[in-house]
Amino acid sequence: MRYAMAIDTKKCVGCSDCVVACQTENNVPIGFCRDWVTETVDGTYPNVSIELRSERCNHCDNSPCVRCCPTGASHFEDGGIVLVTHNKCIGCGACIESCPYEARYSHPDGYVDKCTFCIHRVRKGENPACVSVCPTSCMYFGDLDDPNSEIVNVLKNRKFKALAPEAGTKPNIFYLT
């Protein structure tokens, strides 16, 4: 099992519903977020292109955050989901420094927090909150090892990219372009 997410940049309208859904579902403290939306404008007028991306932890296969954690608080769960065990985390900040996506933040309670792929929902067979709430259905969540899953299908038929592949972390969030 290898969980991954594909996000259609052509369908995303940047409404930030995913951000709010995540904050509500996971009780993210005010002023912080586990996912966020960026707008990248490339080129100069009149040759301009725009790309909207909903970004979050990439649950990398080669996770520098898991490797550098001195206590093993950052670890892999089934399906390659990277989690932080809150009462094992000492808040040293090493994982925050190690993440090329800056997907982690220091929770006001002291521990480090980040996207969990809504593992509590996924274990019940539901989609993560951000995916289930997306009004344009631009996000696909699923198992890359299941050849019949929607995400495998969409990655087969569309062009996609990952963010900062040169960082070598083997990210599992793909952006359909």
Place this chain on the structure above:
Amino acid sequence: MKEELFVSGRNIPNIDPYLHIWHWQIPIYLFLGGLAAGILFLAAVYTILGKDKEMQATVKWAPFIVPFALIIGLFMLFLDLKHKLFFWQLYTTIRLESPMGWGAWVLMIMTPISIIWSASYIREVFPNWDWKFKFLYTFEAWVIKNRWYIAWPMAIYAVILGIYTGILLSAFNARPLWNTTILGPLFLVSGMSTGAASIILMSKNHEERRLIGRLDLLFIAVELFFIVHMIMGFLAGSQVQIDAANLFLGGEFTVPFFVFVILLGLLLPAVLEVLELIGFKVPIVIPAILVLLGGLIFRFIMVEAGQITRYLY
């Protein structure tokens, strides 16, 4: 032209434009760790060479700073933690993949060794010192008898500690300025150099100061060589590494780096030490203090600058 902006709730001063999680505590921790490694290494080497009579400050006096440096350093690390009450978890896990993990263990071994080392000399400083318990006298006698054997692991652990202060940063491939293996040796020599400088400050013996001064000159030369190497390596690397090097070559850290680290922290003390060697009267305190300040500022600059280098996508 490429412009990126956050359209969601991510435009938070605490998080963006970049995550800046390590503050003043970490450079002080790295500086004290390097200093301690330098002193202990030199103390161990001169004990192994059997020169503890000639090199009083190196072997006896300077190591007295080390337990304090290490404890303050560990306290700095503790201050840096955000989940402080859980700090003990560092010592319930052994994770060799994590530099911070094995570094904490190295410090756990190094601090007691340095305390024992200094304690075995304490009655030479305070002749009236009373250990109160008989077994402490027995232990002291045992340590004094076996100093030569203790010096070996101490020298090895001192090198590991010195390298660790660099590896702690270089293990993060997300921060291109840190992600170079030369940082380990570079921080090690820099630590040796600051260690030598503090020995010079504490020594009253002219011959000893001369010898350690010469060693310091060697450390400075190697350090300069490593810095040039590091920048050359960056310039031959990928775009993010070139951007990292450019922070020092025209970017925002150019002036502090070249003025405080290269000029005042390395070149000027080197020149002063050479002048002293060829017979001019230079108060040896000046190059020693410059080296110490240069080493401290170097770590501040590396920690600060490293955190603003990142992958852009």
